[in-house]
Amino acid sequence: MTPGVLLSLAAVGWVVGIASGRWFSRIWLGFTLAGAAAGLGAAVMVLFGGMDWEWRSSVAVGGEPIHLHLDALSALFLALLCGVGGAGAMYARGYWSEEHYPASAPRGRAWWSALLSSMGLVLLSANGLHFLIGWELFTVSAFFLVTLDRQNPEVRAAGWLYLAASHVGTVCLFAFFCTLAARTGSWDLGPMREQVGLAPLFWAALAGFSVKAGVFPLHVWLPSAHANAPSHVSSILSGVAIKMGVYGIVRFSGWLPVPAAAGWVLIGLGATSALLGIAFAFAQSDFKRLLAYCSVENVGVILVGVGGALIAAAHGDEPWGRLALAGALLHVWNHGAFKALLFLGAGSVLHATGTREMSKLGGLWRSMPWTAGLFALGSLAVSGLPPLNGFISEWLVYLGLFEAALGKGPAAWAAIPAAIMLAMAGALAMASFAKAGAMIFLGSPRSHFAAAAHECGLGMRVPMLALAGVCVLMGLAPVLFWPAVARAVGSWHPAWVAAPAPDSMATLGSVHLGFGILVLAGAAWLWRMALGNGLRRGLTWDCGYAAPVARMQYTSSSFGGIVSGWFRWVLQPERKMHRPRGPFPAGALRLERVPETVLERVIGPVGVAILHVSTSVRRLQHGRLQYYILYVVAGLIALGVLVSMGGVP
Amino acid sequence: MISFLGFLLRLAFWLLVAPLLPGIINKVKAWVAGRRGPPTLQLYYDLAKLWRKGVVLSTLASPGFVAGPAVAWVALISAAMLMPLGAAGGALSFRGDVLLLIYLLALARFCTAWAAMETGSAFEGMGAAREVSYAVLSEAALFAAVLALGIHTGSVSLVTMLSPMAGAGALLLAAGLFTVLLAENCRVPFDDPNTHLELTMIHEVMVLDHSGPPLAVILHGASVKLLLFTLLLVQAVLPMGGLSSAGAAGALAAGVLGVTVAVGLVESLMARLAFRRVPLLLTTAFLFCLFALLMAWKGGA
Structure with a gap:
């Protein structure tokens, strides 16, 4: 058995998983687990065996010959992918089962296998173009998994936010890989530490991968996507998907020269x-x-x-x-x-x-x-x-x-x-x-x-x-x-x-x-001592409260109150207070909410401002032909004036 | 065989000597107040009594209510075993053991807070919330202190890093670590170990519902933690390099006694701070340790 054979087995397992996921949940689970086990085997062979695995083929996809490469670094992430992917697949059968979610459970199974395969592709590909293709497939499959329960508007919003943020990152990655290919003359990836001129490209890669990794100011998509996705999806998002961003940062800081x-x-x-x-x-x-x-x-x-x-x-x-x-x-x-x-x-x-x-x-x-x-x-x-x-x-x-x-x-x-x-x-x-x-x-x-x-x-x-x-x-x-x-x-x-x-x-x-x-x-x-000395059950003593009720317990926001106070400058908590007043208070209220500060206080307002500016510019475009002709004439006259005054157009 | 015997002796030291410290503090407090006070060995009597008593368990509590104190106690004893005792060194020493010590203390804190939350009582919730929140600042101060010691000695293992600096650096470190000691061991001015029934305390309120052997374990663990911090403070600032091993042991004992008396005096002469001032004092402790770090940095450059 070589890593190559095992990886092909994993690929077969997951592709069969994609194909069968919709109809046959048992077969899907079997093939996905087998694929995960094979992938894990390949990763372990590379990690503990000592030899990297490399495969070049003359077959071209998108005009580029296939070049796959599994070294210890990508094997480390592959092992994680297979472990969490397998565990999540098993969990999904009970958690997101056919009887509870007849519509989305089959879709979820197919997309799960698609997510595993596309992340595997990202880890294996040593070609910029194929890396990008894998990256996009991975982003999209994760989107469909996040929005499995798409009847819920909150879930849809979280999904869109994830998709939009991911694509902002992908834009940076496009810029990174295209410039890299233009500078080196090839899409092929590999160690190129000696080409010192490539160092500034690291910033583009860092920006792109940080969005996926959820680094602090760029994490805006992360909380709502993780919270609203089905939990097995959250587990792979958090356990593996954001690690793909980390993988990108580690991979390219190792292969490229860095500033x-x-x-x-x-x-x-x-x-x-x-x-x-x-x-x-x-x-x-x-x-x-x-x-x-x-x-x-x-x-x-x-x-x-x-x-x-x-x-x-x-x-x-x-x-x-x-x-x-x-x-x-x-x-x-x-x-x-x-x-x-x-x-x-x-x-x-x-x-x-x-x-x-x-x-x-x-x-x-x-x-x-x-x-x-x-x-x-x-x-x-x-x-x-x-x-x-x-x-x-x-x-x-x-x-x-x-x-x-x-x-x-x-x-x-x-x-x-x-x-x-x-x-x-x-x-x-x-x-x-x-x-x-x-x-x-x-x-x-x-x-x-x-x-x-x-x-x-x-x-x-x-x-x-x-x-x-x-x-x-x-x-x-x-x-x-x-x-x-x-x-x-x-x-x-x-x-x-x-x-x-x-x-x-x-x-x-x-x-x-x-x-x-x-x-x-x-x-x-200690348990034996307690039992031996005699153990009695009683109400929580609580300084002698006779009738404690559940509502008297400390709540989550009261527990976090002290620290939230220290970090108020960044958390910006919203408070709504209505104190009880008078000898016969009618009602009291205290609401506390910690907003998605970066999203709501920074990105939201900036987005609204951009939208506002673009809306006002849009007024120029109204569909009346005579005004369009006027624009052209005005432009021509302005150009003429510019030329006649000696400027170079 | 010798090392095993040494291990047992060390364990016996921590188990048997630690409960002495709260007794000394109480004696000092009584002496300042002009009272006779409880016997110095009172905690030993209490522990012996509690160990034989039955347990009343809240109807809400899970087995974690008993497991929590047990884990915390084992963690504290293990942390203590890492702490070097003068010339005798630690039971075990390796690069980075100081981090293990700090994280074992954190584990003890987690378990105590967990057990407190088992009861579903607002009092205990309050105590646990305070305990884990203030720990953020005291842990920062402790790390700064450890970094200062590490930079001073160029080492990250406790046995070699506890060799004091001289002058202002030592003073700053002493002030910082003493404040952390007071905070971590719930002494005045952070907490008042006497007021069992007040809203205004941290540690004592977390253990309100414990009884019998679990309470004994908690009280004993707290005294071990006090001795641990005292020894850390003394060995971090008291120069004992030139002394013979007997002399060093004596100096160590005197240092521990001195710190204990100082805790008692602080407790007698100061009032507990208002809660909103606690972060301020802890930040000051952090700054003391940070300046000690800068002194250490400058000292060796």
Whole structure:
């Protein structure tokens, strides 16, 4: 078996999936899973086997010969695609089933396979034109998946926003690839670091890929698309699709020469995204939006690592640059695993209750123990807490930044603020997930939706369990995954060839293992002690309240109130207050909403202004022929005057 | 075998010595107020009693209500085991262990907040919200302090990085870390460990509904955390390089005692701050640590 054979199998599996998805859900699932397994196999062979795979064919598509290429870097992303794609496919059968959604379920299956294949094409193609074709197919299939439930106007709006924003990014990518092809004389892609003149093109690529990656000011499409898409779609959007933007940035910063400022800009963008993304997440009361904003944060963490690596490469500081990049790439995997898990968990909650509003939920652990436990595990992982996988990658990024700071070189000026901002983002992530988990699963149900919840079926539980298993395994045995990441780092920078795992990482892994065992033992012991001493159930004591009701509980916005206050300058929360007045108050009201600030306060007004200007210009075009003739005559006269006065037309 | 014995001794130190600190603080407070105060060993008696008591569980609580304190306690003890004890070093030392220590503290915080939210009580929700929010600022200050120490010593592992700077840098770091210690351990002026029934507290309000062994574990964990921060502060600012190992141990003990008494004095002489002032004080602590960082940077250049 070579990677080539496995990749062809994956392609066959997914194409059959596209064809059969509409009618035969079992066959579709079988072929999609088989395709994912084959793709994963190919990625693993490249990542752990040591040889890149390359295939050139004389067959031309769009006038360009096919050139496919799978090196460790693209294999890393391919592995993620296959893992999350497979888990999501399995979940979709239970979650977006035929009986609930007779119209959209078949469409969803076909588009799912289309999305997987097109993302695979993007990862494999080493030709600018085919990359763009793959990119566009991927964008469009994701659009149709986001808008599966298109009867809902909110979903349609989210879909259009996604499509429009994606195309703004695609325009930049068109400019990037066309200029690149014009400068180099070929659409073929590959390492071209020695052609220094290409460096400024990096900015076009960065702009295009950042939109997809959801980097902070360009993330406008991300929250609403993630929130309104069906949850299995959100999981692949967040777990994989935005990583394609990251892939683009990493790929082309490795293949092309980069401007001197690139690393600094990336680390700045990353740190800002991390801190502001998570500040927005903490302020949300819609749990899927919270998860979506948290993706903005995690992309920020990844970009900090990539930016650090670029700075290190520019200054020839191999050791810490390698750590930072390895951390970033490992975080790509980690975030894919725990965020997909969290979105699938969110899907189960949505499936069971029908609301995304955290302040209407509560107490779900009783009816959904599996989902609650898995969501809690995902929360620990996403907050970067030991002993799970999130900590490993954040630790590597921090270690890179610390070593940069210790070097006291120019890089320290970027590393120190970035490390402190990441620390704050980490604390806020923990706060956000303490809030999300607590609001959804703990306390007492705040509405009848929550009271009538039910656990998800086995078909939805198995993929979540698999993802949770990956989170645990990567946390307890990080050294197993190191060779893959080290090879990806090596294919990013040819001089940073694979190095053995740092000793401290092996130690950290064993500490995690020991700690994990101790935690389980400690919890079991305390539980036994409590049972042995006698355990009584009673009302929540709550300073002696006799009759606590569900409405008295802390809500999502009260929990986030303190931090929202600190970030009021960027969150711009809207408040509506109506205080109770007089001895017999008739009513009181307090509404709080955190808007999509960048969209509503920046892009919206600018768009309206542009529309306004263009509408007034449009008055010139009214369809009356005599005026058009007048324009022509006036233009000719003006031209004549200009020429007669000596100007050159 | 020796290392295993050393490990056990270290564990015993943390388990047995930590509950002494709150007792000393209470004695100092009593002494300043002219009272006799509870015995210094009061916390030990409390823990022994709680350990034998039954548990009342809220009807709303899931098993996480008991698991939370257990995980938090294991996390705090593990963090403590990483902390070097003078010449004896840490139980385990590797590059970047300081990050693990900070994140283990964060894990403990997450679990405590999670367990607090289990009860569905507004009081506990309030405490948890405050705890996780203020942690953002104190974590920033802690990172700045750690970066300062790292830049000063050129190391990212605790054993080597806890070698104090001299002069103004040490003073700044001491001020910053002492403030973080007060905030993280819920002492005055951030929180008042005495007012169990007030709306105005952070940590104590999160544990209102705990009882029996889980409460014992929480109280013990809190004392371990206090000792951990005290030791961090002392070793970060007290120069002990020239002393023999016995002398260093003595200096360390004296330093810990000094900090504990200082906490008690602060508690006796100051009132709790209004809540809107808390972020301000924490930001000041952050700035202290940041200036210490700049001093460290300049010092070695």
